Amino acid sequence: QVQLVESGGGLAQTGDSLRLSCAASGRTFSYDAMGWFRQAPGKERESVAAISWNGGNTYYADSVKGRFTISRDNAKNTVYLQMNSLKPEDTAVYYCAASKTYYIPSNRQGNEYDYWGQGTQVTVSS
Numbered sequence: 001q002v003q004l005v006e007s008g009g010g011l012a013q014t015g016d017s018l019r020l021s022c023a024a025s026g027r028t029f030s031y032d033a034m035g036w037f038r039q040a041p042g043k044e045r046e047s048v049a050a051i052s053w054n055g056g057n058t059y060y061a062d063s064v065k066g067r068f069t070i071s072r073d074n075a076k077n078t079v080y081l082q083m084n085s086l087k088p089e090d091t092a093v094y095y096c097a098a099s100k101t102y103y104i105p106s107n108r109q110g111n112e113y114d115y116w117g118q119g120t121q122v123t124v125s126s
Contacts, residue, residue, distance in 0.1 A: 002026035002115055004096045009120030012086050016124070020081040022096030022117055030074040033099040035059075036081045037110055038092035038122075047108040048094070049081060059104050063089070086124045093119040 008020040020036070035050035049070040050059040058070055069082040079096060097113035099105050105112035 004098060004115055004117035006094060006096050006117045006120040009094060009122045011123045011125065014087060014124060014126050016086050017082070017084045018086065018122060020083065020094055020096075020120060020122075022079045022081075024077040024079075024098065024115075029077050029079075029098050031102060032114075033101050033104045034070075034072060034079040035097045035099065035104070035110070035113060036070060036079075037095045037097060038090075039095070039119075040089075040092040043092075045095070045110060047110065050104040051079065052104055053102045057104055083122070086122075088124050088126045091122060091124050093121050095119045 003025045005023050008018060012018055031053045033052050036048045037045050038048050039045040048061050048064055049068055051070045051072055055072055067085045072079040096117040098115040099113045
């Protein structure tokens with residue numbers, strides 16, 4: 001059974017840091033592009049960050065550029081999202097996703113991702 005399980009979410013204050021992890025199981029994800037998405041209440045899901053299969057290419061939404069860092073450890077089948085300088089507008093459910101392509105899908109809406117986690121809540125208070 002293929003699974004993506006996110007962890008590391010929680011309650012933070014403005015300026016704090018959190019590190020999200022996404023542990024994959026059921027198949028190797030070493031050759032998949034991986035992405036982090038988020039969805040706030042009443043808003044559409046948005047792409048936050050993505051990373052190619054070997055970490056050579058990354059993508060960040062403008063809203064998180066310079067504050068968030070995506071990374072991966074293929075030996076552990078795990079992808080991370082380091083979130084620094086958190087803001088209240090970062091409050092959302094964060095989802096991990098895997099795309100069966102080497103490189104980051106051009107579609108930012110997530111349609112080209114094949115596997116999704118259940119999400120982890122991140123709440124940032126002011």
